[in-house]
Amino acid sequence: MTLSTSPIAHPIEFPEPTPVRVNGVELEVFEAGRQNAGKPIVLCHGWPELAFSWRHQVPALVAAGYHVIAPNQRGYGNSSRPSEVTDYDIEHLSGDLVALLDHYGYEDATFVGHDWGAFVVWGLTLLHPNRVNRVINLSLPYQERGEKPWIEFMEEVLGGDFYFVHFNRQPGVADAVLDENTARFLRNLYRKNEPPMAPQPGMAFMNLARADTPLGEPLMSDRELAVFVSAFEASGFTGGINWYRNLDRNWRLLADVDPIIHQPALMIYGDRDAVARSERLTEFVPNVEVANLDAGHWIQEERPEETSRVMLEWLERQDAS
Numbered sequence: 015m016t017l018s019t020s021p022i023a024h025p026i027e028f029p030e031p032t033p034v035r036v037n038g039v040e041l042e043v044f045e046a047g048r049q050n051a052g053k054p055i056v057l058c059h060g061w062p063e064l065a066f067s068w069r070h071q072v073p074a075l076v077a078a079g080y081h082v083i084a085p086n087q088r089g090y091g092n093s094s095r096p097s098e099v100t101d102y103d104i105e106h107l108s109g110d111l112v113a114l115l116d117h118y119g120y121e122d123a124t125f126v127g128h129d130w131g132a133f134v135v136w137g138l139t140l141l142h143p144n145r146v147n148r149v150i151n152l153s154l155p156y157q158e159r160g161e162k163p164w165i166e167f168m169e170e171v172l173g174g175d176f177y178f179v180h181f182n183r184q185p186g187v188a189d190a191v192l193d194e195n196t197a198r199f200l201r202n203l204y205r206k207n208e209p210p211m212a213p214q215p216g217m218a219f220m221n222l223a224r225a226d227t228p229l230g231e232p233l234m235s236d237r238e239l240a241v242f243v244s245a246f247e248a249s250g251f252t253g254g255i256n257w258y259r260n261l262d263r264n265w266r267l268l269a270d271v272d273p274i275i276h277q278p279a280l281m282i283y284g285d286r287d288a289v290a291r292s293e294r295l296t297e298f299v300p301n302v303e304v305a306n307l308d309a310g311h312w313i314q315e316e317r318p319e320e321t322s323r324v325m326l327e328w329l330e331r332q333d334a335s
Contacts, residue, residue: 036113039094042086047076057084060129070318089253102256108138128152149279155292163262199223205230284309
C-alpha cells in the first residue's frame with residue numbers, strides 16, 4: 015500500500031484509487047494485497063460513507079492473507095453518479111460487485127458490508143448466490159421482505175417525516191439541505207455517543223445538517239473527517255440518497271428469489287447502535303454467527319481493532335471447518 019496523493023491527504027496509510035470500468039459505470043476502487051490473489055474480500059461501505067471507512071481493516075486483512083477490494087460504490091466519491099434514480103436499485107448495485115469480481119478474475123469472494131453496504135451484500139447474496147462464499151455484515155441485519163413494500167410500510171408506521179419516507183416522497187429537498195451544509199452535517203453525524211441514526215420520526219439528517227452543537231465524542235480526527243467532507247462536497251449526496259429511493263423497487267425485484275441466505279455469515283452488532291436488530295435472523299440466515307461490540311452505529315471506525323479481530327477470528331474458524 016502507498017500513501018494517497020489526492021488533494022486531501024489520507025491521514026493513515028491507504029491504497030491509491032484505481033478507476034475500474036464495470037457494468038456500465040466507472041468505480042473508484044481501492045485495492046491492497048494483490049500478492050494474496052486467490053483470497054478476495056470485498057468491502058462495501060454504507061451511507062454516507064466511502065471505501066475510506068474501512069481504512070482500519072484493510073491492513074489487517076492484507077496481513078492475514080486477503081486480497082482486499084474496497085470500491086467507492088456508484089454515487090460516491092469519484093465513482094460514476096448516474097442521473098436516473100432507478101440506476102441505483104439492487105440489481106445495478108449488486109451487478110457492479112459481480113462485474114468487479116469478473117474484472118479481477120474471481121468466481122466468488124467474501125463480501126463485507128456496513129449499513130447500506132450490508133443491505134447490498136444481503137441482496138447480492140440472494141440475487142447472485144454463486145458469487146458469494148461468505149458474508150460479514152455490520153449494523154444492518156437481514157431485512158425481511160414482508161407483505162408491503164418497505165417505504166409504504168414505514169410511511170404507515172412512522173409517518174411522512176421519517177427520513178426514509180421523506181427522501182422518497184420529497185425528492186431533492188434533503189439533498190439540497192445536505193449539500194449546502196456538508197461539513198456541518200458530517201461533523202455532527204460522525205459521533206460515538208447518542209447515535210444519530212436513531213429511527214425516530216422526523217427529518218433527522220436535515221436537523222443534523224442545521225445543528226450548531228454536535229452531540230457526543232467525535233468519531234474521527236479532523237484530518238480523517240476532511241477526507242469525507244472533501245468527497246461529499248465534490249459529489250453531493252443525491253447518488254447515495256437514490257439508494258433509499260429504490261427501496262420499494264428493490265422489494266419488487268426480490269419477490270421471486272429464494273429468501274434464505276445459505277452461506278456462512280457473521281453479523282456484527284453495535285450495542286449502542288439504534289438500528290433495530292433482527293428477532294428472526296436465524297430463520298433467514300441459518301448459518302449465522304452473531305457478535306456484539308461496545309459501539310454505536312459506526313462500528314468498524316469506533317472499534318477498529320475489535321472489529322478486525324472478530325472478523326479475522328471468524329474467517330479463520332471458517333477456513334478450519
